[in-house]
Amino acid sequence: MNLMIGGGGGSAKAYLKFNAKSGRWGFRALDGTENEISDPTFIADLGNIATGWMKFAEGQPPEKIMDPALDQAAPQPSREHKRGFILNVYSKNSFGGVAEISGTSMALSNAVKAIHSEFEAQKADNAGKVPVIAAKGADPQKGKFGTNYMPKLSIAKWVDRPADLTDASPARDEDIYRGAPAAAASTPAAGHVPPPAPRAVSSQSATEF
Numbered sequence: 001m002n003l004m005i006g007g008g009g010g011s012a013k014a015y016l017k018f019n020a021k022s023g024r025w026g027f028r029a030l031d032g033t034e035n036e037i038s039d040p041t042f043i044a045d046l047g048n049i050a051t052g053w054m055k056f057a058e059g060q061p062p063e064k065i066m067d068p069a070l071d072q073a074a075p076q077p078s079r080e081h082k083r084g085f086i087l088n089v090y091s092k093n094s095f096g097g098v099a100e101i102s103g104t105s106m107a108l109s110n111a112v113k114a115i116h117s118e119f120e121a122q123k124a125d126n127a128g129k130v131p132v133i134a135a136k137g138a139d140p141q142k143g144k145f146g147t148n149y150m151p152k153l154s155i156a157k158w159v160d161r162p163a164d165l166t167d168a169s170p171a172r173d174e175d176i177y178r179g180a181p182a183a184a185a186s187t188p189a190a191g192h193v194p195p196p197a198p199r200a201v202s203s204q205s206a207t208e209f
Helices: 106-126
Strands: 015-019 024-028 034-037 041-044 050-055 063-066 082-091 097-103 129-143 146-160 202-204
Touching: 082 106, 106 129, 106 146
Parallel strands: 015 097, 146 202
Antiparallel strands: 015 024, 024 034, 041 082, 041 129, 050 063, 050 082, 082 097, 129 146
């Protein structure tokens, strides 16, 4: 399935972040502190990724209208809303458990779209398990607004789902669009990056993360 994306103070959640302008990763802890991290390795709950429309305005909480399903896009609420995603990730060592990554950046969205395609190609051979994602550098993407960086992501292996990583959508119920879905063909992202060819992966316990 082709994903239709791309195109201060304390927090109730921990967040993994990727800055497409600098090509760097960061992490915001539950207490609101932020730190830069280098090429993280983490479990990604790609089977429960949520897509939809998001609007980020300085000094305001983000507005999210999430799709009712990956193949059913919600209508765009306004021109300021961009296609994006929400994904739960897990690393006991790097994040202290579960964190959320989300965004509307074209570079990050295309990287997530590609790794989701790789996940879809391998999931039948790894039933009941979740993929471990390795981030290794970033590729520059030149466009009319300057250079952005797309993270290079790959599935390193598959592991058992950690008990703390709930098998559920990261989207809040109140953010999910309940009306008639928009036509799927009307909102696909441009600049899709083809996923790498599937390869043999190993199964391993999640406790090392």
